[in-house]
Amino acid sequence: MQLELRPDVSVYAAPDVVPLLSISGVTKTFPGVRALSDVSLKLYPGKVTALVGENGAGKSTVVKVLTGIYQPDDGEVRIDGRPVRFPTPQSAESAGVTAIHQETVLFDELSVAENIFLGHAPKGRFGLIDKDTMAARAREILSDIGAKIEPGATLKDLGTANKHLVAIARALSIDARVVIMDEPSAALSHTEIEELYELVEELKRQGKAILFISHKFEEIFRIADFFTVYRDGQMVGEGAISDVSEPELVKMMVGRDVSQIFPERDHNIGDEILVVDKYEHPTEFADIGFTLRRGEILGFYGLVGAGRSEFMQALFGITRPSGGTVKIDGAPVTIHSPADAVKSGIVYVPEDRGRQGAIGALPIFQNVTLPSLARTSRKGFLKLAEEFKLTREYTERLELRAASLDTDVSNLSGGNQQKVVIAKWLATQPKVIILDEPTKGIDIGSKAAVHEFMAELSDQGLAVIMISSEIPEIIGMSDRVIVMREGRIAAELDRANITPETLVSHAAGIREAGL
Amino acid sequence: MKRILASRELLLLVAIGLLLGLISLRFPAFIAPSKLVDVFNDTSPLILLAIGQMIVILTKCIDLSVAANLALTGMVVSLINLAAPGLPITVILAVAIGFGALLGMFNGILVWKLAIPPIVVTLGTMTIFRGVIFLLTDGKWVNSHEMSDAFKAVPRTVIAGLPVLSWIAIAAVILFTVVMTRTSLGRAFYAAGGNPHAATYAGINVGRTQFWAFTISGALAGLTGYLWVSRFAVAYVDVAGGFELTVVAACVIGGVSIMGGIGSVPGALLGALFLGIIANALPVVNISPFWQMAISGGAIIIAVVLNAQANRTPGRIILKRAEHAT
Incomplete structure (x- = not known):
């Protein structure tokens, strides 16, 4: 296969089948952000298409276009080759498109059956909800997908995996033909993931077209038939999974020009200022240890949910770690609250400025x-x-x-x-400043100002920890990078070894990047 | 914030002016200075309670126990006066403020340490406080003749043309305007209610801030309790029954956001005055008290709608969408 990185080139000959759902030329612009630019996507009956891309590549936006939450500015959506429009989420649902979201959108206080049929419950006499039929049909659907869940159980009593199954059952209850799964395995344990894969196989047998969004290459290669890669809101490649290797896929994901210009820095790195040793938390992270020097910018890279923010919140005293020590300027400090952290010279600029910032x-x-x-x-x-x-x-x-x-x-x-x-x-x-996604969602001009300022801070001897999911930013700004995966440090890279490929392969857990 | 608040308070001031104008058309004597002083004096307890409630609401809480706190503290000081009539009034005042503050702290501890929703906590303590009055007295009243003259004289004593009750309300308005705009604690109330997450990151203990809000509200309720029973010269279980809702209404009319983070002492003052004028004027101009309820209710809804409009900024909505897109 040829690795063509131009967005307009489709690198494989499509199968002769008419795609169940296809989009083409879809563009979606938000003020200051071009989220999607002339993208296409094809989903085939009984096949799984993996949608791959970095954070901010436009995956979530395309899901929202497909489910009627966003209206595209341009382009068209076709089902069975006929153009369709989804002005509302309901219209997408009635056309048979359903999405199972990253964070399951269900109602904790309602029963399983009520969750499955909310909005389209079977009606009995006088237009009232027919509870018996609802429970019976819920039981039927749940057993179809091999879920051992009582329809009468209250949702909040179920575990994460079972909640997911309920979400899937809900998708099936509306007779979906297209099932979108947005990082369905992110919150599941190993055995639960196995069950998920079996379920995907079952959905394939039923002829449903599946869009599978995942960061985990292992599972993409295991269950997907086709792949589509988005980067910066553009489609950069598609094809059959059997024709592509992990490194090739990684390259398509990240192989962009680093067009942003990053500020010149002195790289005048001084004494150790912060030493973290064996920081751990019962559920979020384990065995985090690193040092930070004056004038240094230490990047933290990882996939969403790798535990970077969770660790920083513990370091800042928002949550309590279960073990570990922190030294500042060689002296041990105890941080039980954000006020303690600020007093000892650590500050945290959170990611979600709406909720946590201003x-x-x-x-x-x-x-x-x-x-x-x-x-x-x-x-x-x-x-x-x-x-x-x-x-x-x-x-x-x-x-x-x-x-x-x-x-x-x-x-x-x-x-x-x-x-x-x-x-x-x-x-x-402060002595140490933690910046969590410092430039997320802001325009290019403001980004440059923030980068300029970070450089100035480090030149003045301040130690900076920068959590970022943007590879150019990590490469352009960091002296060193710590890559986290599943709550642990996967790699520590010095300046010479920070490349898009090493970052992505350590973050995704690919053993041999081979590039 | 200053500008929005200023305009909101100005609007309320204009509304109060219009209201007075309308009333004076039917009953010109109502706007005579002496009558207005009466109205202010009569509204003073509401002003005191509304200031405390405003601070509590600012921190995303609500204090439904204020009227019950008032009644219980009023009863406690009445019983103390009954037992020791010679006790100086300064001691009585200190006991009223201190005991009220203790009751407020009880609410605050439950909200802070046990993280029980404030509406549940204060609904419970509201009933408990009234129950305690009954336990203390077996439902008996403390009547005028059982109270010492000095005890009853305080709220009525006129200094420079105004009764002490009014002076206390004015002092509270000034004191808490300073607290809210010029102290770290005041700033913490706004921050904790405006965005609890951001306040936490800035090193503010949100629970402890809420605790202090309840304590202030309790102290003001206790002070008002003494003033109330001595003014009316009677203390019993049902003193100021249901008054907590009038207090919340005064805050809402005064532009205090029930979602927390927005509100001011002048707003609470004007909200209380608006309700006080309606309560005093309607009987005078011969309008049934049921209309009074309807007008207060209408004013609450209008105030909430106006506040909701003021909080709408188009920029924020665009921003949210752009953030979701990435």
Whole structure:
């Protein structure tokens, strides 16, 4: 097979069958982001097509287009070769397209049968729900997929795997012809994954077209018949799984031009400032140990759910680890709360700025000074002039544009909100700053400003930990990279060894990248 | 925030002005200064409670036990006065504030340490507090003649043209305006309610902040308890029965977001005054008290709709979509 990385080239001859579902030329733009650009996708009856791509490649967006949540700006969707439109999720469902999402969307307090038939319950006399028929049909569907679940059980009493089976049963109950599985195995144990694979085989036998989204190459090669690769919102390759190797697939996923320009840095790396040893948590991560030096940017790479944020939250005192030690400047520190962490010089700029970052209803200056109030107040009384001074100092360095520092943060753009959050943490004058996906969802211009600033921080001797799922950012900014997989450190790479291939293969657990 | 709040409070001020204007058309004497002083004095207990409730609601909680706290603390100080009539009033005041604060702390501890939803906690303590009054008294009243003169005199004493009750409300408005805008604790109330996650990351203990909100609300309820029983010169189980809902209504009308994070002392003050004016004016202009309920109810709904509109910013919605896209 030829590795053609141009998006318009289909690298295999499609089978003679008409695809059950196909999309072509689909484009979807959001303000500032082109999520999908002229992409196509074909799903065949009784076949599994794996959709592969990095975070942000457009996989979730295409799922939302297929399920009627988003309307494409351009392009068409066809079922059995006939053009269709999904103005609402209901219309997609009635056309037989159903999705089983990453986080199962079900109702904990309802019974299994009620969950399966919510919205399309069998009706009896007077239009009331016919509970007996509903339970009987639920039992039928559940036994079809080999699930040993009582239809009357309350959903919250089931384990994750069984909840997934209920979601699948729900998909089948609407007579789905196209089943979209978005990282279905992410939350399952090994035996449960085996059962999932058997179920996928069963769905294939029933002639359903399956779109399988996964980061795990092992399972892609095990159950998929075809693959489609997206990168940066474009389709970069498709074909039969039997014609492709893992390294080739990886290359298609990541083989982009690193077109962004990253700032020059001194790489003036000093003494050890942070030493973490044997950090562990009963369920989220184990045996995390590393050192961090002044002036260093340490990248943390991994797939979503690899435990990077969970570990950082424990390091920052949001959650309690079950073991491990932290030393700052050679002295052991105890961190039981975020306040302890800030006091010992560690700050955390969280990923989800909506939920964890800024307080929309408060003005810029109050957001910025929130963790520094001890310094800008005396005996509990605030000194507003100092608050404004501190805020001005840091927002100016970050080139924050706002009419006034008294503006509510909710009135700012995404990039400026991010700057407020970063300014807030820098104002605490930390020794170690943890940036969790610092440029996620912000425009190119703001990204460059954030990168510039990170470089400046490290040049000034601050130690930076950067969690990022964007490979160019990891490569462009890091002195060293720790790759995490399934809650453990999979690899530690020094500057010379950071390549897209090594990052992806360690993150996905491919033994021989062979490139 | 300042601008939105200012405009919201201005709107309420205009509404109050219109209301007074309408009333004066039918009953001009209502807007005479002496009558307005009466209305303010009559509304003072509501103002005190609304300030405490505003702080609690700001932290995403609610305190349904304020009226029961008021009644219990009122009864406790009445019984103390009955047992020791010679006790100085400063001691009585200190006991009222301290005992009320203790009851508030009890709510706060349950919300903070046991993470029980505030509505459940205070629904429970509301009933418990009233029950305790009954246990203390067997349902008997403490009447006017059983209270010492000094005990009853405090709220009525007129200083510089205003009764002490009004002065206390004014002092509370000033004190808590300073607390809310000029202290770290005040800032923590806004942060904890505005975005608990972000507040946690900034090193603010959200549970402890909520605890202090309940403590303040309790202390103000206790203080109001003494003022209430001494003003009306009677203490019994059902004092201020159902008043907690009027207090919450005053907050909502005053622009306090029931979702937390948004609200101000001036807002709570104006919300209380709006309800106080309606309560005082309608009987005067001969409108049935049922209309009073309907008007208060209408005002609550209008206030909530206006607040919801003010909180809508188009930028946020676009941003959310863009974030989902990546």
